[in-house]
Amino acid sequence: MYASKKPDKVDPNETRLSQWTTCSLSFEPLKAPCVVDRLGNVFNKQPLVEAMLGKKMPKGFGHIKGLKDMIKIELSEIPGVSSDADISFDTRFQCPVSGLEFNGKYKFFALRSCGHVLSAKALKEVKSSSCLVCHQEFVESDKIVINGNDEEVMELREKIESERLKLREKKEKKMRNGGLGVSEKEGVCGMKHVLDEKPEEKGLLKIEAKGKMANGVVAVRGATNDSRKRFKSGVVAPPNATKEVYASIFTSSRKSDFKETYSCRSLPLGRN
Known part of the structure; x- marks a missing residue:
């Protein structure tokens, strides 16, 4: 009987190096533009967008789910190593501050605020609230x-779920408070209620913004013909105006027995 061939052992160093030097989706060598998701996986942007x-x-x-879940990163190339270099190189990138290689032997962080990728050693030794490359401010959550390892990835997942839950609660709260676009002092139609309205003024006619006025008569929108209130033109005369003169502007104020016929249409009304 022939002995069965044992499966080849996978070199953990090669696996680690491949994870840090190739795209997590296409397994092609990393090249700009590169992005990282919110779990710390590194991708070439083009194959990721095409897959989406x-x-x-x-x-x-x-x-x-979309471009908002991708964070563009800036990887600093090692001086003297071309972007077209062979994959036999351990890595083409390094920390721009400490010079540590981007090969999985050292911990690295991507800053969401600016996209620069720095080693944990650089961030620990040079304590600052701004990026060590572009000096843009960032917080710990950035x-x-x-x-990362399993524990670090689990923490990132919990962070994502927490942010999504807060966003969902914020949207629901917004819908409850202002979903109809109505404030506490406004009605459903957007007309403000007069909180300090006097009892004796409640019976007065309220002229709406889109009310119509014709021949000295104010028509209230939404009122029927029977319930519509009418004012004589002299009653609503402007200040400092003579009521008789103001009323003469409107034809409804004129009372005459003159009847227009075919033969007198060309005659001025003032001659009757």
């Missing part, structure tokens, strides 16, 4: 660990 548009995203990356 073609709806071919693996289940393992189902948390990536730090995303690159290719």
Whole structure:
């Protein structure tokens, strides 16, 4: 009988190096533009966008819903190493502050505020609330660990769920308070209620913004013909105006027995 061939052992160092030097989706060598998701996986942006548009995203990356879940990062190349270098190089990138290589032997963080990728050693030794490269301010929650262990990835997942829950609660609260676009002092139609209205003024006619006025008669929108209130033109005369003169502007104020006929249409009304 022939002895069965044992499966080849996977070198953990090669696995680790591949995780830090190639795209997590296409397994192609990392090249600009690169992005990182909120769990710390590094991608080449183009194949990731193509997979999203073609709806071919693996289940393992189902948390990536759109461009907002991608964070553009800036990887600093090692001086003297070309971007077209062979994969035999351990890595083409390094920390721009400490010079540590981006090969999985050291912990790295991506800053959401600016996208620069720095080693944990640099951030620990040079304590600052701003990026050590571009000096842009950041907070502790802006730090995303690159290719973290299981515990670190679990913490990032809990952080994502917490942020989504807060966003959902904020939207629901907004819908409850202002979903109809109505404030506490406004009615459903957007008309403000007069809180300090005097009892004796409640019976007065309220002229709406879109009310119509014709021949000295104010028509209240929404009122029927029977319930519509009418004022004589002289009653609503402007200040400092003579009521008789103001009323003469409107034809409804004129009372005459003159009847227009075919033969007198050309005659001025003032001659009758």
